[in-house]
Amino acid sequence: MNDKVNERMCVVCRNMYNKNKLLRIAKIKDSVIIDENYISGGRGLYICSIDCFRKATENKKMNRALKFFINDSLFEKAEEILNGKR
Ligand SMILES: [Zn+2]
Structure with a gap:
């Protein structure tokens, strides 16, 4: 099995990670x-990561995709x- 199949991109830092390490937010x-x-x-x-989540929260005004998904109550x-994944 190819691990790459399970890799997804963090929408904030744009690094690839195994999706088990990522938080998925869905609408x-x-x-x-x-x-x-x-x-x-x-x-x-x-x-x-929570750092990326925080950045997303701060940057959501500039990014329509993030504005669509991120809200403070999810934080x-x-x-x-995310702490549980570490
Ligand atoms: Zn990230």
Whole structure:
């Protein structure tokens, strides 16, 4: 099995990581969720670390894709999950 298949790009730093290390955020209809099990489908993006999540939060005004997904209420949950991956 090729590991590259499971690599995804962090939307903030644009490095490639195995998706197990990444936080997936998905948008389903009008709600944004943290997709812990990678099963929800819909539009999604990947973030590799809480630092990147923080940058995304700070930069969302400049990036329409991020503005679409990132909101402050997700931050605590994101931090908890990303810390769990370390
Ligand atoms: Zn990153």
